[in-house]
Amino acid sequence: MKIRLILLALLAVGTVGSAGALLYAWESAIPPIDPKSLGAPDRAAVRRGANLALLGDCATCHTAPGARPYAGGLAMPTPFGTIYSTNITPDPETGIGRWSERAFIRALRSGVDREGRHLYPAFPYDHFTRVSDEDAKALYAFFMSIEPVRSSAPANELPFPLNIRLTLAGWKLLFLRQGPFVVDPSKDEIWNKGKYLVDGLGHCGACHSPRNLLGAEKTSAGFAGGDAEGWRAYALGRSSPSPILWEEGALADYLARGFHPLHGTAQGPMANVVENLSRVDPADVRAMAHYLASLGKREGRNGAEPEALGPGRLPQSAGIQAATPPVPSVPGGTIYATVCASCHESDRSLPLGGARLDLSTAITDDTPANLVNLVIKGIPARGGASTRPIMPGFGDVLDDRQISDLASYLRNRFAGKPQWAGLNKAVAEARGGR
Numbered sequence: 001m002k003i004r005l006i007l008l009a010l011l012a013v014g015t016v017g018s019a020g021a022l023l024y025a026w027e028s029a030i031p032p033i034d035p036k037s038l039g040a041p042d043r044a045a046v047r048r049g050a051n052l053a054l055l056g057d058c059a060t061c062h063t064a065p066g067a068r069p070y071a072g073g074l075a076m077p078t079p080f081g082t083i084y085s086t087n088i089t090p091d092p093e094t095g096i097g098r099w100s101e102r103a104f105i106r107a108l109r110s111g112v113d114r115e116g117r118h119l120y121p122a123f124p125y126d127h128f129t130r131v132s133d134e135d136a137k138a139l140y141a142f143f144m145s146i147e148p149v150r151s152s153a154p155a156n157e158l159p160f161p162l163n164i165r166l167t168l169a170g171w172k173l174l175f176l177r178q179g180p181f182v183v184d185p186s187k188d189e190i191w192n193k194g195k196y197l198v199d200g201l202g203h204c205g206a207c208h209s210p211r212n213l214l215g216a217e218k219t220s221a222g223f224a225g226g227d228a229e230g231w232r233a234y235a236l237g238r239s240s241p242s243p244i245l246w247e248e249g250a251l252a253d254y255l256a257r258g259f260h261p262l263h264g265t266a267q268g269p270m271a272n273v274v275e276n277l278s279r280v281d282p283a284d285v286r287a288m289a290h291y292l293a294s295l296g297k298r299e300g301r302n303g304a305e306p307e308a309l310g311p312g313r314l315p316q317s318a319g320i321q322a323a324t325p326p327v328p329s330v331p332g333g334t335i336y337a338t339v340c341a342s343c344h345e346s347d348r349s350l351p352l353g354g355a356r357l358d359l360s361t362a363i364t365d366d367t368p369a370n371l372v373n374l375v376i377k378g379i380p381a382r383g384g385a386s387t388r389p390i391m392p393g394f395g396d397v398l399d400d401r402q403i404s405d406l407a408s409y410l411r412n413r414f415a416g417k418p419q420w421a422g423l424n425k426a427v428a429e430a431r432g433g434r
């Protein structure tokens with residue numbers, strides 16, 4: 001969510017508010033329904049809708065910390081002010097209980113609410129516009145079947161003119177490409193299903209694609225990497241910075257479990273995505289993995305074949321660790337040997353055994369953001385299986401200088417790439433921001 005850029009776009013576009021634009025911007029209200037008129041829910045549609053809601057991360061954005069699911073009110077902070085997600089439970093007064101199916105589908109596809117007001121693109125309708133009729137109807141059936149919660153989101157705190165929703169029409173005119181998913185007949189059915197989910201409900205590009213100055217995704221650049229809440233959403237596919245080529249099986253594993261031994265763990269905003277995907281129909285995750293793996297197969301891609309790791313292929317295998325060079329006597333090297341090596345160069349298994357750092361995208365990527373976030377915050381224990389990774393945060397133990405030294409050392413030793421520009425700034429930002 002590059003809300004800052006999105007808001008900048010609004011500011012720019014807001015200045016084009018001529019009479020013609022006003023006409024274009026007009027959307028009519030869709031009459032309210034009587035919730036009782038809906039009748040008994042279609043159980044099969046509700047089940048399908050529940051799966052689709054997980055694929056679309058609806059709960060992640062529409063649930064405030066500690067509050068009831070889907071009741072909205074999650075604050076999305078921006079430098080200009082705060083946008084709050086809305087209540088999408090079927091409460092007739094504060095939620096979408098009086099929304100018809102048509103109103104719901106218009107919101108998903110066109111970013112317009114029942115009363116005809118334009119919605120901020122923090123709601124990823126630029127992706128949801130690809131959702132099929134059948135899936136949109138199943139989502140509606142699911143949301144109308146959940147328990148209504150009475151709760152109003154706080155009003156957005158945005159300064160003029162960003163608070164004028166009409167200005168969003170200009171942004172949409174420039175950047176919203178509405179229309180259903182188009183099947184590529186030269187590709188197989190699973191590939192098409194995977195692309196449909198990745199581009200549509202999965203809205204993977206919302207984080208993994210770069211954006212232009214007006215906050216819209218540069219779709220032609222593919223998944224060339226983007227920023228998400230202070231984290232780097234790495235490039236996927238051909239320009240992936242991963243030291244090891246992402247194979248289909250590894251992608252499916254990582255997306256469903258949040259971890260793969262050759263690629264490490266999903267953290268930051270990706271942790272919520274994989275948490276949701278761990279509960280969807282496994283065939284959906286396999287289809288997404290099938291499609292994504294095909295993007296890395298083109299010529300000129302990065303990443304070694306997994307076979308290059310040798311027969312063991314496992315991160316903690318003793319044979320590989322024996323080749324570890326001695327620790328150079330630079331400050332970062334000493335810190336690494338004292339604090340990190342015990343977990344990252346040992347036969348420990350999860351939850352405490354870390355992957356080999358020469359396999360970590362956090363160290364080979366062009367930006368140090370994720371490495372720095374990981375060192376400062378660690379990996380919090382999440383509920384559930386005891387095989388989920390845990391790493392302590394070192395934000396209280398290491399000062400900014402030590403974190404920079406450590407990061408430089410890791411970059412040099414494990415990636416063998418030029419030092420990051422702006423490392424000190426990244427450390428300061430990671431400390432300050434959250």
Ligand code: HEC
Pocket residue numbers: 001052053056057058059060061062076083084085086087088095096104107108113114118119120121122123124139201
């Ligand atoms: C990345 C965050 C995010 C995700 C993911 C997300 N939403 Fe939203 N959604 C929002 C925000 C923010 C708004 C409010 C936008 C505004 O006020 O203009 C919103 C608004 C809406 C609205 C309009 C409600 C109203 O009262 O105006 C509907 C309907 C909706 N979302 C449904 C969904 C569904 C269904 C999903 C999952 C398929 C979903 N959203 C996923 C952030 C998100």
Ligand code: HEC
Pocket residue numbers: 001198202203204205206207208228231232233234236240241242251254255263265266267268269270273288292361362370
């Ligand atoms: C809310 C933002 C967000 C969304 C939406 C999102 N991602 Fe991510 N993704 C990230 C971030 C941030 C990382 C880096 C995580 C880390 O370092 O642990 C990441 C990492 C990944 C990686 C690992 C890449 C590597 O080389 O290590 C894959 C694969 C991935 N995402 C796939 C997906 C897919 C597929 C989707 C859509 C279903 C998706 N992501 C949606 C933010 C997001």
Ligand code: HEC
Pocket residue numbers: 263264265266336339340341342343344350351352353354355356357359360361362363371374375379389390391392394406410
């Ligand atoms: C108590 C054990 C432990 C210690 C100490 C530890 N880590 Fe970790 N670390 C882990 C585990 C477990 C993971 C998750 C599995 C994985 O991805 O490697 C992890 C993950 C990571 C990752 C992400 C790898 C990826 O791309 O997914 C990085 C980078 C990292 N650690 C760096 C460090 C650094 C630098 C230090 C020292 C300051 C350190 N760790 C200390 C256990 C530890």
